[in-house]
Structures are given as structure tokens and as C-alpha cells.
Amino acid sequence: MAKYILQRLVYMFITLFVIATATFFLMQLLPGSPFNELGGKMTEAQEQILLEEYGLNDPVPVQYAKYMLGMVQGDLGVSFQYDNRSVTDIILDRIGPSAHLGAQALIIGSILGIILGMIAAIRHNTWVDYSSNVLAVIGISIPSFVFAGLLQYYFAVQWRIFPPSFWEGPIYTVLPTISLLIFPMAICARFMRTEMLEVLGSDYIELARAKGVSNSSIMFKHALRNALIPVITVLGPITVSLMTGTLVIEQIFAVPGIGEQFVRSISVNDYPVIMGTTMLFSVLFILVILIVDLLYGMIDPRIRITGGKD
Amino acid sequence: MDPILDVRHLHVFFDTYGGTVQAVRGVDFTLEKGETLAIVGESGSGKSVTVKALMGLVTKPAGHIPEGEILFEGKDLTKLSDKEMQKIRGKDISMIFQDPMTSLNPTMKIGKQIMESLILHQKLSKSEARNRAVELLELVGIPDPASRMNQYPHQFSGGMRQRVVIAIALACNPKVLLADEPTTALDVTIQAQILELMKEIQRKMETSIIFITHDLGVVANVADRVAVMYAGKIVEIGTVDDIFYHPKHPYTWGLLGSMPTVDSDDEKLMAIPGTPPDLINPPKGDAFAARNEYALQIDLEEEPPMFKVSDTHYAATWLLHGDAPDVEPSEAVKKRMKGIAKGNLSAGKENR
Numbered sequence: 001m002a003k004y005i006l007q008r009l010v011y012m013f014i015t016l017f018v019i020a021t022a023t024f025f026l027m028q029l030l031p032g033s034p035f036n037e038l039g040g041k042m043t044e045a046q047e048q049i050l051l052e053e054y055g056l057n058d059p060v061p062v063q064y065a066k067y068m069l070g071m072v073q074g075d076l077g078v079s080f081q082y083d084n085r086s087v088t089d090i091i092l093d094r095i096g097p098s099a100h101l102g103a104q105a106l107i108i109g110s111i112l113g114i115i116l117g118m119i120a121a122i123r124h125n126t127w128v129d130y131s132s133n134v135l136a137v138i139g140i141s142i143p144s145f146v147f148a149g150l151l152q153y154y155f156a157v158q159w160r161i162f163p164p165s166f167w168e169g170p171i172y173t174v175l176p177t178i179s180l181l182i183f184p185m186a187i188c189a190r191f192m193r194t195e196m197l198e199v200l201g202s203d204y205i206e207l208a209r210a211k212g213v214s215n216s217s218i219m220f221k222h223a224l225r226n227a228l229i230p231v232i233t234v235l236g237p238i239t240v241s242l243m244t245g246t247l248v249i250e251q252i253f254a255v256p257g258i259g260e261q262f263v264r265s266i267s268v269n270d271y272p273v274i275m276g277t278t279m280l281f282s283v284l285f286i287l288v289i290l291i292v293d294l295l296y297g298m299i300d301p302r303i304r305i306t307g308g309k310d
Numbered sequence: 311m312d313p314i315l316d317v318r319h320l321h322v323f324f325d326t327y328g329g330t331v332q333a334v335r336g337v338d339f340t341l342e343k344g345e346t347l348a349i350v351g352e353s354g355s356g357k358s359v360t361v362k363a364l365m366g367l368v369t370k371p372a373g374h375i376p377e378g379e380i381l382f383e384g385k386d387l388t389k390l391s392d393k394e395m396q397k398i399r400g401k402d403i404s405m406i407f408q409d410p411m412t413s414l415n416p417t418m419k420i421g422k423q424i425m426e427s428l429i430l431h432q433k434l435s436k437s438e439a440r441n442r443a444v445e446l447l448e449l450v451g452i453p454d455p456a457s458r459m460n461q462y463p464h465q466f467s468g469g470m471r472q473r474v475v476i477a478i479a480l481a482c483n484p485k486v487l488l489a490d491e492p493t494t495a496l497d498v499t500i501q502a503q504i505l506e507l508m509k510e511i512q513r514k515m516e517t518s519i520i521f522i523t524h525d526l527g528v529v530a531n532v533a534d535r536v537a538v539m540y541a542g543k544i545v546e547i548g549t550v551d552d553i554f555y556h557p558k559h560p561y562t563w564g565l566l567g568s569m570p571t572v573d574s575d576d577e578k579l580m581a582i583p584g585t586p587p588d589l590i591n592p593p594k595g596d597a598f599a600a601r602n603e604y605a606l607q608i609d610l611e612e613e614p615p616m617f618k619v620s621d622t623h624y625a626a627t628w629l630l631h632g633d634a635p636d637v638e639p640s641e642a643v644k645k646r647m648k649g650i651a652k653g654n655l656s657a658g659k660e661n662r
Contacts, residue, residue, distance in 0.1 A: 203407060207414070210400060212431060213396070213426060214396055229417075
């Protein structure tokens with residue numbers, strides 16, 4: 001097990017290296033320079049001094065080598081837009097609300113989805129099933145920012161139940177969380193329904209019935225765990241979509257999260273912050289995949305990972 | 311003595327998009343204590359559905375029992391609620407499934423799967439159930455049972471899994487054991503072991519067994535009586551000797567003829583021509599008439615009743631009517647029958 005995780009971590013570093021390199025060179029293609037915004041107020045000479053100071057006049061390969069060397073040592077550079085605050089500092093400052101929002105949406109969304117899918121499977125081909133089906137299709141096909149707008153309009157503006165924006169306490173998390181969790185909930189519900197129906201039709205469920213096991217025990221002791229296996233698979237991609245989803249949702253609800261920071265940094269060519277945030281997302285994504293693989297082993301004994309021979 | 315199981319006029323229908331499938335269309339039989347009844351017939355003849363109906367495993371709402379009674383110790387099982395049936399399933403009547411590769415829960419430890427019904431029906435504590443489960447695994451011949459308890463199905467071979475399935479079925483000392491082609495998915499060598507095991511257990515526990523199979527060799531080996539099913543009905547029923555030495559129904563002749571024996575020297579296997587009838591619209595008259603080379607005019611018009619051949623032997627064919635011509639199975643079929651009888655019956659008798 002330890003050996004397996006170690007191996008995965010080595011692959012993770014290779015992947016991160018490739019992502020860092022690709023992002024670095026792609027970023028050079030962004031139009032404009034970091035100091036464009038100040039363009040009118042700065043003379044040519046002043047801009048040259050700034051570019052020189054941040055090393056942006058060096059040939060690109062040299063910049064790349066410098067950046068990578070710094071990154072290996074844990075130095076992600078300094079931001080151009082916040083008076084030389086270090087990128088690490090900015091990320092640490094901003095990650096809290098994003099992580100909170102993402103985790104809340106993922107956990108609540110997937111649990112609700114699993115429950116909904118189970119109910120749909122138990123009552124399949126009834127109105128319960130059909131309506132959960134319609135809900136799932138709506139949830140999958142309509143993007144989260146549409147829900148965000150609707151929720152803001154009704155719950156905040158019209159009925160004044162929840163605050164429309166900002167991040168000042170648990171109640172402020174409600175609307176952004178709901179808009180984010182609809183997608184994972186819908187996907188989980190779809191998968192769960194299909195899997196549950198398949199599992200309920202299997203021989204081992206019939207054998208459990210033949211043992212005289214009650215219907216509820218069959219559901220929870222026999223079927224649930226087996227039906228969860230494929231659902232775990234989609235949790236990885238769902239987490240990624242949540243990460244990108246937060247970019248927009250944080251903007252809409254004015255949540256001071258990393259996504260909002262990321263979008264702003266791209267628009268002002270703040271290279272070190274873009275790089276740092278990309279690396280953070282990559283690390284998170286790779287970790288999520290690793291966790292999903294480990295979860296697999298916990299749920300399905302057939303794919304339990306052992307260190308070498310079994 | 312009263313039979314332990316008395317099935318009367320059992321019908322099982324399934325509603326599908328194409329119409330109602332009449333899978334079982336009036337089946338009558340009895341099962342005595344300690345006896346083995348084999349049900350044979352080709353795929354789709356209603357053998358498995360009959361057995362599932364006995365277990366109350368015909369899934370509603372698509373499947374239903376419009377007519378008939380299943381009397382078990384005087385109670386009609388078709389009238390029981392799902393809750394009441396749960397108390398009988400796995401305790402008094404249990405079942406061995408066909409495919410050991412798919413009939414165990416892949417994410418549950420073997421021990422837990424066996425203990426489940428013990429805890430449920432016999433109200434044993436966890437540790438008592440555990441001890442009993444180890445005993446059961448030992449009984450079905452699994453080496454090192456205590457450590458095998460903590461393993462998962464994928465760590466067992468097919469034959470070993472079938473032993474586990476049998477152990478689960480035997481857990482509560484059932485009065486009736488329903489075996490739905492328990493050896494079909496296994497290697498021939500393992501098949502013999504499993505059959506031996508079942509016979510041994512039957513001797514020890516006095517269980518009554520209904521054994522579904524389409525392997526006549528197995529029938530000769532294990533059964534006391536045989537019921538031949540075709541298109542949802544029993545067409546012939548009798549003792550093993552009745553069916554193998556004096557079969558009366560042309561379908562039984564066909565079945566016996568289509569089974570190769572070691573000393574059948576002719577190259578061709580004898581197949582029964584045609585396919586079983588559509589059970590959404592069962593044919594008028596005898597369902598087998600279209601495939602029957604001995605069919606009479608009346609077979610196309612009226613269903614034959616069960617004719618009594620002897621006290622133990624009944625067959626549903628108009629050929630047994632007083633006015634019918636005397637018909638004998640062809641020489642080739644007779645030869646096959648002799649071969650089967652010689653090869654298997656003698657072996658089976660020694661074992662019994």
C-alpha cells in the first residue's frame with residue numbers, strides 16, 4: 001500500500017512538471033504585458049525598469065529556468081498586482097472560502113444524489129422515478145451560473161431569505177453551495193439509479209432474497225455498496241468540474257476565493273499568480289484521483305491494492 | 311404420510327411489453343420427505359420459474375401467480391405476505407443457484423454471507439453464528455474454513471464458490487432444498503463432487519430436494535422421481551426407472567434420444583426438430599404437437615389429460631388413450647435409452 005502511494009506520488013511530480021512547463025509557455029501567448037493597465041501613467045523608461053526588475057526582459061528559456069528553480073524550492077514568485085506580495089501568501093489567503101464551498105457542495109451534492117438515485121431505482125418506472133429523471137437532466141444540462149442567478153433573484157432579492165453575496169458567515173454559503181451542488185447531485189443520481197437497477201437484478205441479490213433477508217437489508221447491506229463502485233468513478237471528474245465551477249460562482253456571489261483571484265489575475269497578466277493557481281488546481285486534481293483510487297479499494301475488495309504479491 | 315410439498319395447478323404469468331408470458335401453465339406434483347425429485351426440460355420450459363414460485367421469488371408486479379396452490383406443511387405459500395414468506399425463505403425452504411460465479415455478493419466476506427441467515431432465522435449471536443458457519447464450510451468440504459471465512463468470493467474458485475452457495479442454502483437445516491441447475495456451470499470433475507456432497511447431506515439431514523437440470527445423466531445419478539416439463543407443463547412424471555426404461559411421452563423419447571452416451575456408435579446426435587412454442591400465445595391442443603412426429607389429429611385440437619400408466623407413472627399424451635395406435639419409440643432412441651440406463655442408472659444405484 002505504502003509502495004503504491006509512493007509510486008503514485010512520483011507520477012504526480014512528473015505530471016506536475018509537464019503541466020508547469022505547458023502553462024508557462026502558453027502564458028507567454030497571452031496578449032499584453034502585466035503593466036498595460038498603468039500604460040497611460042507610465043513612461044516607456046519606467047515600464048522598462050519594471051520589466052527589468054521582474055526579469056521579464058530575459059529570454060523566455062531563462063525566465064522558465066528561473067521560475068522552475070524557484071518552484072522546486074517552494075518559491076512561487078511574487079505577484080505583480082499586489083505590491084510584491086508572495087504568490088504563496090495570496091493563495092493561502094484565498095483558498096479557505098473556495099475549499100469550504102467546494103467541499104460543502106461536493107459532499108452534500110453527492111450524498112443527495114445517491115439517495116435520490118436509490119429512491120428512483122426502488123420506485124423505478126413510477127412518477128418518482130420520472131420526476132427525479134427530469135430533475136437530473138435539468139441539473140446536468142443547465143450550467144451552475146444560471147441557477148446562481150435564479151437563486152440570487154428569488155431567495156435574496158425577492159424573498160430576502162439568504163444574503164445575495166459576500167462571505168461573512170455560514171448563511172452566506174447557502175446560495176453558492178446550492179448552485180454548485182446541483183451538478184454533482186444530478187450526475188450521482190443518474191449513475192446511482194442505473195447501477196442500483198443493475199445490482200438489484202443480479203444473482204447475488206436474488207440469493208440474498210432467497211436467504212429471507214428483508215427488503216431494507218437487501219438495499220443497504222447488499223446493494224448499496226456494489227452500486228457505489230461506479231459512482232465513485234465519477235466523483236473525480238465531478239470534483240474537477242466543481243473547481244472550474246467555483247471560478248464563475250465566486251464571481252457571482254462575490255466570494256473572496258481562489259477562483260475569483262484566478263480570473264482577475266488572468267485579465268491583468270499576473271503571471272506568477274496564474275502559474276501558482278494552475279499548479280494548485282493540478283495538485284488538487286491529481287490528489288482527488290488518487291483518493292478516488294484508494295476509495296475504490298476500500299469499497300471493492302476485488303481491486304484492493306496490496307504492496308506486491310497477494 | 312402427507313407430502314412435505316404439494317403443488318396444485320400452479321400457474322405463473324409474466325406481464326411484458328409483448329404480452330403476458332404464460333411461463334407455467336398448470337403444474338401439479340408432490341414432494342415426499344427425504345426424496346429427490348428431478349425436473350427436466352429444455353430452456354424456457356418453466357422449470358426455474360416453478361422453483362422460484364415455490365420460493366416466493368416471482369418478482370411482482372410483472373410476475374404473478376393467477377391460479378394454483380403451493381401447500382407446504384398445510385400452508386398455502388401463494389397466500390402469504392412478503393414478510394411471512396421472508397420467514398420461510400432460507401429457513402424451511404432454501405435454494406441453490408445455478409451460477410456460483412455471480413450468485414455471491416462480491417463485496418461481502420464469505421463468512422458474513424453465511425452467517426446472515428443464521429442470525430436472521432435462528433437468532434444466533436454473532437459468535438455462535440460464526441462457529442456454525444465454520445462448521446458448515448467444513449461440512450461442504452472447504453479446507454481451512456476458519457481463515458476462509460474472512461475472504462471474499464473472488465478469492466474462491468468456481469467449485470469452491472458453489473460449495474459456499476450450498477453451505478448458505480443448508481445453513482438453517484431446510485426441509486426443502488431447491489437446486490436450480492447447481493452443477494451446470496461447473497467442470498465435470500467438480501460436478502461429480504458437488505452431486506456426491508448433496509447426496510451425503512440429504513442422507514444426514516433428511517432433506518427433500520427438487521433438482522432442476524437438463525442433464526439426464528445427473529438425473530439418473532441423483533433422483534428418485536423425475537418430472538419432464540415442456541412449455542410450462544409437466545408432460546410426464548414417474549420414478550427414474552419409469553422414465554428411463556418405460557418412457558411414454560414422445561417428448562421424453564426425444565430428450566432421451568438427444569443425449570449422447572459413451573457407447574453410442576452412430577455419428578449423429580438426435581435432435582428434437584423445431585423450437586418450443588411461444589408462451590405468449592400457447593398453441594391450441596398439445597403444445598408439443600408441432601414437433602411431434604407421432605402427433606395425432608386430436609393433438610392439434612385438444613390438450614391431452616394426464617393418463618395413468620402405473621401408480622407412480624403418469625404422462626400427458628393422447629398416445630396413451632385407448633383408441634390411439636400403438637406407437638413405440640424408434641430403434642435408435644431405444645438404443646440410446648439402453649445406453650443411458652446402463653451407463654448411469656447402475657452407477658447411480660450403487661451410490662444410493
